[in-house]
Amino acid sequence: MVEELIGEEKDDERTHRPDGTWEVLNELVVDRGPSATMCNIEIFGDDEHFTSVSADGVCVSTPTGSTAYNLAAGGSLCHPENPVMLVTPICAHTLSFRPIILPDTIVLRLGVPFDARTSSWASFDGRERVELRPGDYVTVSASRFPFACVQPHRPHGRRSGDWINSINAKLGWNTRQARQKPLKGWERS
Known part of the structure; x- marks a missing residue:
């Protein structure tokens, strides 16, 4: 499966060269773009095949981005202090592909198989749309330099309270x- 996705190496020359590097705060989305058909995406974790996806797309979110597109696509809410990546299908063709939360130590690769009918598109925090043609892929890894959050000092270490209050309010x-009202006729004895 790996060779099918990345192609064969020739004379020690790589078949793919990185087009760019993006840093995201919220999410990377690989979707079908302007195509009316579903996209096919292969997901690898640490070079091991995880799954093949037929869907409108896949959202890979940071904990900070869990309340954005990830949540709208049916993914979990995630406290921003969790060192994880959230992988959420967007309108998956099968009910068996469910959202999953992975450790941020894993390196994900989302690729368009060579036999895919159409290209897919990657966007980074909703900006910078890049076409992924069959054989192309995006590599996702957590930054070595986490995004610093400045929070006011709270007595008794209640930093989570701000996040919970924000989720409740927004x-x-x-x-x-x-x-819910109690059922009539069901009195406690």
Whole structure:
């Protein structure tokens, strides 16, 4: 599968050269772009084949980006202090491909197989759209230099409270109009 995706090496010359490097705060998305058909994406982790995806796309999110496109695509919320990457399918063709949370020590590669019907497109934090033709791939790894978050000092080490309060305020997380009323005739004895 690896050779099918990256092609054969010839005379010690690599078949692919990096087009660029991007740093993202929120997410990388590989999607079908302007094509009306699903895209096919192969996902590798540390050079081991994870899965083949037929979907509108795949979102690879940082914990900071978990409340953005990742959440809209059905991915999990993730506290920003977790050292993870979130991989979320976008309208997957099968119900068996579910969102997954991976350690940020893994190196992911999302590629378009040589036999794919169409190209896919990669975007980085919703900017810089790059076409991925069959045989092309994007390598994703966590930065060695984490993004610094400045937070006010909180007594008793309650840094998570700000994140929880923000989620509650912005998303109305786990709120409802009124609590469920008790059933009539079911009194406690």
